[in-house]
Amino acid sequence: MDSIYFSPEVDTFREQTRRFLREHIAPRLDTWESERRIPRDTWKLLAGEGLLGLHHPRAYGGRELPFFHSVAYLEELGRLGNGGFRGAMSVHSYMATTYLQLAGDHEQKxxxxxxxxxxxxxxxxxxxxxxxxxxxxxxxxxxxATGDGYAIRGTKAFVTNGMHADFMVTAVRMADGPVAATGSGNISLLVIDAQAPGVTRTPVEKLGWHCSDTATVHFEDVVVDGSRLLGRKNSGFMWIMKAFQLERVAAAVLAIGEVDRALELARRYTGERQVFGKALAGHQVVRHRLAELMSHAEAARQLVYHAAWLHSRGKLAMSECAMAKLRATELAVDVAGQCLQLFGGHGYLADAPIARLFRDTRLDTIAGGASEIMREIIADTDL
Ligand SMILES: Cc1cc2nc3c(=O)[nH]c(=O)nc-3n(C[C@H](O)[C@H](O)[C@H](O)COP(=O)(O)OP(=O)(O)OC[C@H]3O[C@@H](n4cnc5c(N)ncnc54)[C@H](O)[C@@H]3O)c2cc1C
Known part of the structure; x- marks a missing residue:
């Protein structure tokens, strides 16, 4: 890839990663979709390639690689065209574990x-x-607060990996001292073992993301040791706002990968499908539509890379991360819909890859900060 952001080392890494995902993951995705699960050994398989800790420190098993290795990996994950798989893996490596890396102490890590x-x-x-x-x-x-820890009570919704997780980084409201019903001042983060007594997990069915498990998690007086508090007490909201920037950059990169996948499927299909005596792609209206979408994809990609570059340089870049997330995810939804149209009825079949992208990308503008919230952030920062 000819780009100011990617070194030859990253290009080589991308090629290897793409090959690994296409050989070892892509052929199994249909089965996992229908079984509504990703087998546990998949995490081990990716870890064997070093893919679960690209940006994490070597001291904790990671590879400590420059951030654009992660960008290349996330883009390739998106290009698999399976929201559930990329959701499960990105939540694991770029969301939940981010809090341990940012706020955790040595023992917790x-x-x-x-x-x-x-x-x-x-x-x-x-x-x-x-x-x-x-x-x-x-x-x-x-x-x-109990003697040496905390008793947790409450319910969490939409927890990705919730059914199979071993631990959950959980946002809680501290109830010692005067308790505010709302507000960010007394929110803390705790690592909660999923097998702890009092934890109940219930799976939820979704429109898409079928292979990813999503759970409602209820805590009924779950006892958590004080050593499981991440960072200082009541610092949770600050860590969440910080970690959200990586979450948004990651979501934007994944969406760009999905856009690439939708366009790849549409280009192949319209090149083969014959209508009125010639290939669909031979009709100017179709060629122009694809050209238009490809130019939107390139524009969004450069915005996303720019936000990723700012992030890689340690900038908070709230507005740029929000813009990247907004543009890339809105585009993914739009492109998946427009490409499905090019498939005609064949695109509407449940197991068509473009139908899966249509279902799966629909979540992109909701999860990890909805589009409306991205617009609020941009307006608050820049207006
Ligand atoms: C499959 C799936 C996986 C998920 N995984 C996780 C996970 O692993 N961990 C986790 O913690 N969460 C997870 N989520 C939750 C996700 O992040 C939330 O759904 C998202 O943040 C939106 O919150 P909400 O659904 O409560 O919508 P609400 O906050 O109730 O919003 C409803 C609508 O109102 C809009 N809205 C809200 N505020 C405003 C405003 N001020 N002005 C204008 N419009 C506004 C929103 O944009 C949205 O369109 C997941 C969700 C799904 C569906």
């Missing part, structure tokens, strides 16, 4: 980050609640 990077533990991130999604500051899952 040894206990959770290292096994996650090595594929021995599956991680999940539990922030959203049934009544609190976009507005993180209104969570109500409560942590009451």
């Amino acid at each position: 040894l206990a959770y980050l290292k096994p996650a990077v090595e594929g021995d533990m599956i991680s999940a991130l539990a922030i959203t609640e049934p009544h609190a999604g976009s507005d993180v500051s209104s969570i109500s899952c409560e942590a009451r």
